[in-house]
Amino acid sequence: MSDFSGASSAAQAPSESNAFVTRSGLLLVGLAVLFFSTSPVLVRWAAASLSSYEIAAGRLLMAGVMVLGAAALRGATWGDLARWPTFAAIGLVAAIHFGAYIGSLSYTTIAHSLALVYTAPIFAALLSWWLLGESLHPRQWLGIVIAVVGVAIMAGFTPDFDRTMLIGDTLALVSAVTFAIYSIAGRRQRHHVSLLVYAGAVYLAGGLWLLPAAALNFSAGGYTLSALLSVAALAVIPLGLGHTLYNAALRRMRATSVNLLATQEVTGGVLLGIFLLGEIPSVVTVAGIAVTLVGIILVMLETS
Secondary structure, eight states: OHHHHHHHHHHHHHEEEEEHHHHHHHHHHHHHHHTTTHHHHHHHHHHHTTTTHHHHHHHHHHHHHHHHHHHTTOOOEEEEGGGHOOOOHHHHHHHHHHHHHHTTTSSOOHHHHHHHHHHHHHHHHHHHHIIIOOOOHHHHHHHHHHHHHHHHHTTOOOOOOOOHHEEEEEEHHHHHHHHHHHHHHHHHTTTSHHHHHHHHHHHHHHHHHHHHHOOOOOOOOOOHHHHHHHHHHHHHIIIIIIIHHHHHTTSSOOOOHHHGGGGGGHHHHHHIIIIIIIIOOHHHEEEEEEHHHHHHHHHHHHHH
């Protein structure tokens, strides 16, 4: 009997440890989503006088400097920077994600863009299976499908297409794929490099990749105090804090689950839009939020 009890306790400890890691991951991604949710309002304010490329490059560059500065204060091991080719590659993925998403809004509606960008969990699931060997149960697959459908409903997806909208929808789909790759890459790096050095280097690299496009779309006279403060807030809140916490969550949970929970940026963005911009959601939006939550619950029931 004592041998059986001892074996049971030994087996239970790793399980409890895994449960703690999962709970901490949920907390981190929850906080990340709160910070993410400020992005639409801040982008709206910054876009009043700046191009989308200037906004994207500026926020990435400032966030990169901020997070690397935090890493330095924490006594980071700068030998990690020897992995600069990896950081540059992932930074390019991040730059394409942000650039494609912002660019899509110049060609298609917000509803189309959001609905397509948040198909990212589907791509994350496929990439997790292919690259990380992380299998998904049937209920999780169903949950992903339901959640993505919910986001599409929430965004007010409409089937009207023309050539211009097709370009925008394609850019949004590129943003979704690169967001999934960015998520997988962040998870794969968790054992190789410290979080702050990784996140800061990737943000900085992404900003440098976007710098030429920002220079070509320079807005003379657009750098007002309001625009600069909005870009700075974008760098600090949704990116410097939000994406860094998101990358921390990727080190504790499956990329698919983290990516799926991140879709609730739409929910938070809608709520902030109500309070700060006076944009009242429709009944369809509320229904979409409910459907999305059902999908998330189905996925999390399998991982709890």
